[in-house]
Structures are given as C-alpha cells and as structure tokens.
Amino acid sequence: MPELPEVEVLRRSLIPRLLGRRIVEVEVSNPALREKVDGARLAAAAAGRRIVGLGRRAKYLLVDLEGDHSLVVHLGMSGRLTVVAGGAPREKHEHVAFHLDDGARLRFRDPRRFGLVLALPTAGLLADRRFAGLGPEPLAGGLTGETLSRAAGRRRGAVKSFLLDGRVVAGVGNIYACEALHRAGIHPRRSVARIAARRWTRLADAVRATLEAAIAQGGTTLNDFTDGAGASGYFQVSLAVYDRAGEPCPRCGKPVRRIVQTGRSTFYCGGCQR
C-alpha cells in the first residue's frame, strides 16, 4: 500500500540505478492498468532517451527524460517498480518493462492493476489534470496548521476523511492518516469544524513527523511494498495503531480500536485520541 513515504523511498533507491541510464526499449505485456498503457506513446517518449531526473508529486513517481517527456508511474495498491538483471525471467503481472543501456531492466509489476504508467510532456507536467488539484507536498514546507485550517474552511466532515483528501494534503493514505492522528492525539471522527488552531498545528506537525519517520525506516511493508532494489521497509514495526486492533496503545495502553469510515478501516486509540 504505497503512500508518500514508500514512493519517496522508491525514488531515492532508484537514483543510483537509473540516473544517466538510457532506455533502449519499452515492452508492454499488458496495457490494462488503471488507464490503458499507450505502448507506442511510451516508446516514442522514452526509447533512446536518457533518464536525467527522478521526482515525486504526491504518490506519483516522475521520471524525467532527456527530450521533452517524463514518465509518470503510480503504484496503485500493489505496484512494484524494480531494477532487475536483463536476463531475469518475466514475472507474472510484469506489465511494463524498460530495457536499459547497461543491460538491466526496469520492471513494473502490479497484480491488482490499480497502477499507472504513462508519458507526459515535461513542460507543464504539474499542470496536468492528475496533479493540478493536489494539495501541498507535506515535506516541502507547504503543510502548516494554517494550511489545514484554511482547507477545512466551512467543511464539516471527519478529520480522518479530510486527511485522505488529496486536495487537502498530497500523499497521505490510510495508514499514515491513522498514524498521524494518533500522534496528534486527535480522534478520527472529530469534525474538522471543531478543531482549534493549536490542534491544526499539532496535526500538521504530526503528519510531517510520521511521514519522515516512515521514510527514515524504508517505508511500510505490509504486503507489497519494496524499494527499487526489492528491499522491504520496516516502519510496520513502528506502527502505533494501524492494523493493530485489540493491541495495547503504545502511549496509554488502552486497546486499539477499529472502525469503518467512508468504507475503509480506521484504527485509533480511544484512550488518548480525543
């Protein structure tokens, strides 16, 4: 379940393996991802081009190519992007492969096919409809209590759902929304209309701290995530509440509870989240 930290860990792990490499061939085995993969367009954008940068916006990995195009990769739920030896056999669910000039292969594997691989013009990339409505990058200085408070505006919904809204803040998914609320001591069902300035600041700080801690530990590997070399993260051992229903809260010892909000699981501590 790759969220911002996992994509950031992936990005950093790919830099030494991809930067300066030339893509020699693009192979699409199954175009049926979230958006149909346009193999001809991918090849036109990437074949013969060097990789000159690796960026990230929200949960999207941005591969900057020489020329005027970038590759945009989203891991969805179960996507993995890894660099493997050129002779490695094609894996099940390996839908897209980029063959590199050093003989290696950049493999995109995604059993659930919620992911995305496409090429877009680099100029104005972030103005693309997929990025245009996104909220601030939480680790780029754009996330403050005031940002959150202003985004809340006249909204009245639960703060957990609010944090999951990419227009509010980019890159926060279910795991880190739960963890950040726990860190901030805020109940996931609390209405955003009933959060004071001081608590917005605490929440913004908690979101940043949670994401940074997860990146420092290589991300969270519950089922699928690995970095570009195939290595798992280990933040899952640091999760305070996520997927820990019934276990004691690491802060106050009361049992962690599971509820469902807008169709997805929320984990929190009824003792220290108010």
Added chain:
DNA sequence: CGGGCGGCCTGGAGGC
C-alpha cells in the same frame, strides 16, 4: 460543491 459510495482488480486469509 461537499461528501458518500461503488467499481476497478487479484491474492491471501478465514470459514465450513
């Protein structure tokens, strides 16, 4: 326009 919800998709887990 905010917000809720279904659909997409497969593998793994759990029940019987």
Added chain:
DNA sequence: TGCCTCCAGGCCGCCC
C-alpha cells in the same frame, strides 16, 4: 483439501 466469501485501498466517476 477445496470452495466460497470477504477484505485490502488509491483513485475516479457517479450520485444526492
């Protein structure tokens, strides 16, 4: 052992 159901959830589109 095998079959069934459910669940994981990012994102989009539809609806009220």
